[in-house]
Amino acid sequence: MGHCQAALLADRAVLGVTGADARKFLQGMLTNDADRLAEGNAMHAGLLSPQGKILFDMFVAARADDFLIDVARDKGAELGKRLGFYRLRSKVEIKEDPDFKVAAVWEGTPRLPEGAIGFADPRLPALGMRVLLPGSASVSELGCSRADEADYHARRIKLGVPEGGRDYAFGDAFPHEALFDQLNGVDFKKGCYVGQEVVSRMEHRGLARKRIVPVAGASALPASGTPVTAEGIAIGTLGSTSGAMGLALIRLDRAEEALAKGATLKAGEVPITLRQPEFARFAVPATALSA
Incomplete structure (x- = not known):
């Protein structure tokens, strides 16, 4: 095991999306391809306005028959409400999952405590891993040197990776401006999702x-x-x-x-x-x- 560093990201929250239609529902909502999600991996994605602006950026991890969304804590309730608005008659439940907290790990591989879900950061390999820790577990159980949020953000900034709410205002930036097209945040081959036409036009016309x-x-x-x-x-x-x-x-x-x-x-x-x-x-x- 390499000598890893781990930081608790206290500004992140986790939502659970469950139900028979969960995958189909997320596929029709988000910029990335939920059909390719398998247990043990995750995708970087956004939920857009009909005008193609980013309302939320997130990570979606697959777990057995449901999905966990890692999102900015101050946007969690709003995201849950927005997804609920689009749910209509779909067999889907969306709720905040307080049993999880989010950690970032880099420069090595952590030990995952029982119940933890770890996945490679889907944006960029150099960012390392993200770990969804069960409420009873602590960052020290990952077997890494303890870092803080500022260390994580310094690394992210140095690598050139933006984060919503810090580097662009939600509701005001297009996915291309926030580098979704460069950092595995959008799939241009998947079917329709909210705001898809605008994003597709920017890609094909080189309008960024x-x-x-x-x-x-x-x-x-x-x-x-x-x-x-x-x-x-x-x-x-x-x-x-x-x-x-x-x-x-x-x-x-x-x-x-x-x-x-x-x-x-x-x-x-x-x-x-x-x-x-x-x-x-x-x-x-x-x-x-x-x-």
């Missing part, structure tokens, strides 16, 4: 001009929500930060134009450079600033 990308500050970055500017003109918004590292939602075309003219990008008063995530299949205009 805004993307969340890693940024490096010349010094510690300011608060989340600070505008990113080029010569005083706003081209984006800073999301989550860890010291001088952060993520920002950027209009890449405007950043490219500004950098080509020799402009300096800033988050507040702090000069920043944009970084290319290793997983990204789109180009981030960073070289002009260091040229």
Whole structure:
């Protein structure tokens, strides 16, 4: 067993989705393919508005005949209510499952206590695993060095992986902007789901001009929500930060134009450079600033 690190993510909650129609119901609601979910794995997915904006981001894990959803704690009740609204006559039950808490594990393999459900983070292998711990278990039982949420988020930020509510506002960002297309959050071959037409159109027409990308500050970055500017003109918004590292939602075309003219990008008063995530299949205009 490698020397793993584990952090309890106290800002996450777990919902249970059970019933004869649970898989079919999730398949018709979410951006990813629930039909491919098998026990022991999970998917990264979103629930969208009819206009194609992300209302919730989540992980869905299969367990025997039901599903467990790992979602932001402050969105859990709202997600349950939204799913209930769409349930209609489906044989599905949705309820918060207080018997589970969520941990992130990286740099090694944990020991799973009885009743725990572990799965590889479906977004990116470098993020490691997520573990749904039964209420009676503690993070120390995973056999890892204890880390905290800030350590997990620092790793996530460094890798360039966004999180809803921290790096984009729910109800305001399209899946492409939040990198769902880059981080296994959307299946373009599956059938219909809420908001699917908009997402499909953005994919086929290449319409994603805004993307969340890693940024490096010349010094510690300011608060989340600070505008990113080029010569005083706003081209984006800073999301989550860890010291001088952060993520920002950027209009890449405007950043490219500004950098080509020799402009300096800033988050507040702090000069920043944009970084290319290793997983990204789109180009981030960073070289002009260091040229």
